[in-house]
Amino acid sequence: MRAVQFSRFGGPDVLEVVDLPTPQPQAGEVLVRVHAVGINFFEVLMRGDRYAVTPQLPMVPGVEAAGVVEAVGQGVDKGLLGTRVAAPLFMSKRPYGGYADYVTIDASLAVPLPDALSFEDANALLVQGLTAFHLSRQSPPRGKSVLVSAAAGGVGSLLVQLARRDGASRIIAVAGGTAKLDLALSLGADAAIDYSEPDWMAQVKEATGGAGVDIVYDTVGGLLTAASLQALAPGGELVFAALGRYAIGASDLEAMIGRNQSLRGFALLPLLSPGAINASLSSLFQLAASGALVVPRGSRFPLEQAGEAHRLLEERRSTGKVVLVPQMP
Template structure:
C-alpha cells in the first residue's frame, strides 16, 4: 500500500510517498480501505516538530486524523460492523495511508446526508468546533462569539454550530475578502480581516465596547494577545492551537486583564477524546442531529490525491484554502 512517511521534521518536502505492507488487524480491530482523509493543521505542526505531543519518528503522518473508509477485514472479537461497511473513524496514528487499522469501538456510520469527502471533516474538526463551543466554552443563548480563522475547517463548522446554539452575535475573522464572504454566508453576523492592524478595535465596535463573551482562538501570537484585549468580563477564551507557531509571552498587563474575571481555557481534541469518551459520543450525536436536520454541512473545496500530501500542507500553510482539505488515496 501507499503511505506518507516522514523520517525527520521540517518542511513539506520531508513527506515521502512509500510502499509499505498493509497492517493486520488485531483483537477488536478492523482494517479500513481508506477513501478520504481530512487534513488538519495539527498534522502540519506534527510535520514541523512544533506539535505539543511529538510524534516518534519515523512515522506515517496523521495522529488522531479523521478518515472515511470501507471495512476490508475484521480482527478477532469484532461483532459491531460488517465487511464492506462505509464508516468514519479517528485514527490514533498513521492516517495518511491507503489502509489503516482502527479499534472497532471507534467506528461510526457515514451520515446519510453527507458524501464521503464531506464526512472526512466531521470528526476531528467537527468535534473540535462543537466542544470548544459547548463542553469547554459553555456557550449560552444570546452570547457574542468571536471565531478566528473562520473560513478554515474548524471555523466554518463553528459558525454553523454557534448559530444552532443560539449565539446572540457571531463575529468571524479571516485573512481575505473571499474568506470573509464565506463566513457571512455560513451565518456570521460580522466579518473582520484580522490582518488589518485595527481588527481588535473593529471587534469592540461590533460589540458596543463590551467585547466577546466567547472566543475560539487557534492562531496565536498577536491574534491571541489582541483576543485577550477584546474578551468581555466573565468571558472565556478557548485556546486550541497556535498556527503562527509563536512562543507566547505574557506581561503583567496581560495578567491584569485576567483579573477582570476572564478565563483562558486550553483544548486538545485528542486528549478530550481519550479522557472524556462519554462527552465525545454525546457531541457526535448532536452533530449527527444537526446534519440530519440540514443545519450543518462541512465545507470541502480542496481534494488532492494522497501522493500530494506535501502540496496539501503547502496550501494549508500559505492560507490558500477554505474549509477542509481532503486527501484521497
C-alpha cells in the same frame, strides 16, 4: 499499500510516498480501505518539529480517516463488511497512520456514516467537528457575543454554525481575505472582520457597540491571542484551543485580572471516551446529513500530492477541510 511518511523534519518536500505492508486486523479490529483522510494544521507543525510533542520517526501522519470496512478481526461481526465508517484514529492505540490506502482500528471506534454523508465531509467532522462541538459546550455561547478566530477554517466554520444554533446573541467572525469573510457570513456570522487590517480589534469593538465580546474562541494562537484580548469585554472569557502556540505574557495576564477576565484552556482528547465520541460524532453526522450543518468543502489531493496539501495549510490559503483522497479518480 501506499502510505505517505516523513523520515526527517522539514518542509513539505520531506513527505514521500512509500510502500508498506497492508495492516491486518487483530482481534476486535476492522480493516478500513481509506477513501478520504483529513489533514490538520498540527500535522504541519509535527512535520517541521514545531509541535508540543516531537513524534518518533519515520512517521505516517493522519489521525482521522473515512472509508469502507474490507476485513474484520476475530470476534468482530462480519455484518460490518462493506460498511461505510469514520475511523477516529486519534482515539485508537495506533493514533496515526491515516495517510495510507488502509488503516486498522478497534471496531468499537468505527462510527457508521449516513448514506447522505460523503467520506470527505465525515473527515471534517472528526477532529475539527469534535473540537467545535466541545468548544461550544465547554464555554456555552447562549445569550453572549462571541468572536471566532479563523472562522473560515475547519473548526471555525463549524463553530460559527454551532454558536448560532446554540443561541449566541452576536457572532463576530475573524479571518483573512474577502472570500473567507464572505463564507463566514454565509454560515451565520453577524459580522466578519479581516485580521490583516491593523485596526481589526477596534472593528470588533465597534461591531459590539463598544462593549467587546463575551467569549473569544481562539484556535489560532500566536500574536492573534494577545490582539484578541483587546476585543474582550470586562468579565469576558478567552478560550484557548491552540496547543503549543502561546503568545501571552505576564503583563497580559495581569491586565486580564484587572478586568475580571478569565483564561480557559481547551484540550479535546481528555474530553473524549469511546462512548462519548460515538454519540458526539453520530450527532454531528446526522446534522450534516440533514443539511442542518454545512461542511464547507476544501481542497482534495491524491496521496502523491500530500506535500502540496501541507503547503496550502501552512500558507493559510485553505478554506474548509483539506483532505487526501487515496482512491481519487
